[in-house]
Amino acid sequence: MLLFTPGPTPTPESIRHAMATPTLHHRTKEFESIFAKARLGLQAMLNMEEVLMLASSGTGAMEASVLQFCHSKLLSISCGKFGQRWGKIALANNLPYTELATEWDTPISVQEVLEALQSDPSIDTLALQVCESAGGLRLPLEQIAREVKTYRQDIIIIADAITAMGVEPIDTTYIDVLIGGSQKAFMLPPGMSIVGLSQRALEALENRPTHKGGLYFHFLTERKNQRKNTTAWTAPTTLITGLVRYFEIVQALASSNLDSALESTFAQELDPTLLQQGFAKAYTHTKALALATREAIAALGLSLYPKSPALAMSAIAHAKAAEIRASMKALGVNVAAGQDHIKDSIFRINHMGLIHIYEASYVINALELSLDALGLRSFDGVGNASFFASLQAQKAL
Known part of the structure; x- marks a missing residue:
């Protein structure tokens, strides 16, 4: 999942x-x-x-x-x-x-x-x-x-x-x-x-x-x-140890790709300059995935809920939000409902953390398959086509 x-x-x-x-x-x-x-x-x-x-x-x-x-x-x-x-x-x-x-x-x-x-x-x-x-x-x-x-x-x-x-x-x-x-x-x-x-x-x-x-x-x-x-x-000793490992990954990201950074060896020291470079790459990566996801959402005929969307997540408004979430979960993707009075009128896709492109792509595919399964639109692959076109335009591939 x-x-x-x-x-x-x-x-x-x-x-x-x-x-x-x-x-x-x-x-x-x-x-x-x-x-x-x-x-x-x-x-x-x-x-x-x-x-x-x-x-x-x-x-x-x-x-x-x-x-x-x-x-x-x-x-x-x-x-x-x-x-x-x-x-x-x-x-x-x-x-x-x-x-x-x-x-x-x-x-x-x-x-x-x-x-x-x-x-x-x-x-x-x-x-x-x-x-x-x-x-x-x-x-x-x-x-x-x-x-x-x-x-x-x-x-x-x-x-x-x-x-x-x-x-x-x-x-x-x-x-x-x-x-x-x-x-x-x-x-x-x-x-x-x-x-x-x-x-x-x-x-x-x-x-x-x-x-x-x-x-x-x-x-x-x-x-x-x-x-x-x-x-x-x-x-919270265990969490602080994990936080240091996160910073080691970010530091490694300064000079490598995401896969290599996630698998990097433990660093002896952290360097503020390398960390800044790593953060810049992490922020660029997250923004690229968020914007590409939104291009896919628009191509699928869906709309974002907020008037000023955050990069942390894409909140999608839909009358059948609960059914779409359930269908996506059956396909192995767990996305979130809204809160309180918008619980069943939006669903939220996360962009926080160092997410692989192929995982974000799988989410788009699950969304498009769910729309097809619910009779909302026929599957034609336009979701991922738009997703990767956006990444290409942003030079994120």
Whole structure:
């Protein structure tokens, strides 16, 4: 069964092998060496002042960020189920908040955010997604962040990049907190969140002695420990070992193709320059597959759901979405439904992680065969013809 859901994503064999090595005690020099490599890889990827690894899902990092940075009022952006989570976090912690909501296929505008801030000077924190995975929507995060900081430099901007980190380059110039998760583009099992922090965020933590985040999720405590290549509490050792292997694959990608990179030997050291080159190739590869998949979708007479689609996944709107998913699963491809009220009106095909072209092609073939089996259109191979034509045009073959 090919797993093409937008998280968890498949874990490559070489990462599974890395995580299957004997477990190390987390208070040893041997694990500190592994932890240092993981930090180096994240710093090269995020280009932020500090990076933290937490033993939690992404929601844990979301809640920890809101509680430690929002001291007056939160402005939460809800363009889908995961954007709604910001408001739920505020509500559960008796924190004042204002929510701006859109239809799940529509991104919030810069102007709407600015008007909300202008109408309420008590807002000190803005929380939003990079990619709202409930409907495959990409928000104009970087533009919003730039305009917000131009209006008020002191507002802390928290961005959930769980389904964008590792998929595409994210400009973190105006972002204070960037959240990631292990089970997406990193191709690891669930259970670890990642937090990138700006210099502004660190100063805000240090200048606000009152800590509302509880004992476990205390970013300053974690920073103190993680800068020494250890953690305040028990580290997710297996996942961190797998993360290092992911970065070794990315580094190998700088000078080889995907197959060779996935099968590369364990690197002695990680090099920031080679990592940057590897990330560039990984981002290009993911974008090529996403755009080629969308060409195939259009050729098959189907339409994307979001008005501003994210590269992390293709969310396809169809009245028979549930039947199409079931048919594709019978052909060996597991794609995801939508969330809540759009559960049965869209299906989502993942592009996160280092996906082989032949696997993505198989998904397109399964989709076209399913449309034929359901009497929606006759199979003529146009899906894969369009898919490969797009890859050829992008020079991705």
